[in-house]
Amino acid sequence: MSEIKIRKVEARDLKRYKKLSDDENWNIEMDIFEKMLETNPNGFWCAVELSSNQVVSFCGAVDIGNNRAVLSTFITVPICRGKGIGSLVLKKVMESFKGFEMIVNASDGREPLYARFGMPHWMYQALQIICEPLESHS
Numbered sequence: 164m165s166e167i168k169i170r171k172v173e174a175r176d177l178k179r180y181k182k183l184s185d186d187e188n189w190n191i192e193m194d195i196f197e198k199m200l201e202t203n204p205n206g207f208w209c210a211v212e213l214s215s216n217q218v219v220s221f222c223g224a225v226d227i228g229n230n231r232a233v234l235s236t237f238i239t240v241p242i243c244r245g246k247g248i249g250s251l252v253l254k255k256v257m258e259s260f261k262g263f264e265m266i267v268n269a270s271d272g273r274e275p276l277y278a279r280f281g282m283p284h285w286m287y288q289a290l291q292i293i294c295e296p297l298e299s300h301s
C-alpha cells in the first residue's frame with residue numbers, strides 16, 4: 164500500500180466525494196455534500212494517497228444535536244478497498260465525535276464492520292431525511 168495521509172475533507176474535495184458516491188448510485192446531490200460539510204467541518208475525514216495526491220477514501224458524520232451524530236457516506240475507491248484505508252478514516256471520524264452516541268446510516272450487510280467500531284446494535288429503516296431534534300436550536 165502506498166503512503167496514506169488522513170486529513171479533514173475540504174470543499175475542494177466534494178466533487179470527487181460526489182463522483183464516488185454517484186458510482187455507488189447513492190443519489191446524493193452536491194448541495195447536500197456542501198451542507199453536511201459546512202455544518203460539520205470537523206466531522207468529515209478522508210485518506211489521501213501521497214503517490215498520486217488523490218483522495219481514495221471518505222467518511223463523515225453529521226451532528227444532529229443532543230450529543231448524537233449520524234455516520235454516513237463512507238466510501239473507498241474500489242481498487243483501494245480491503246487494505247485498511249477505510250478503517251483509518253472511520254476511526255478518525257469516530258474520534259472526532261468522541262462522547263457522542265453514533266447512529267449509522269448504512270447498507271444491509273455492513274453490521275460486522277460497524278460492530279468492530281463499537282456499534283453493535285441495529286435497527287432497520289428506509290428514510291433519507293432525519294429530523295433535527297428541537298433542543299439543538301436553543
Ligand SMILES: CC(C)(COP(=O)(O)OP(=O)(O)OC[C@H]1O[C@@H](n2cnc3c(N)ncnc32)[C@H](O)[C@@H]1OP(=O)(O)O)[C@@H](O)C(=O)NCCC(=O)NCCS
Nearest residue numbers: 237238239243244245246247248249250268269270273276
Ligand atoms: C465499506 C468501505 C467504505 C470500506 O472501505 P475499505 O477501505 O475497504 O475498508 P477496510 O479495508 O478498512 O475494510 C473495512 C471493512 O470493509 C469491508 N470491506 C473490505 N473490502 C471490501 C470490499 N472490497 N467490498 C466491500 N466491503 C469490503 C469489510 O467488512 C472490512 O472489514 P474486515 O477487514 O473485517 O473484512 C468500502 O468497501 C466501500 O467503499 N464500499 C462501497 C460503499 C459502501 O458500501 N459503503 C458503506 C456504506 S454502509
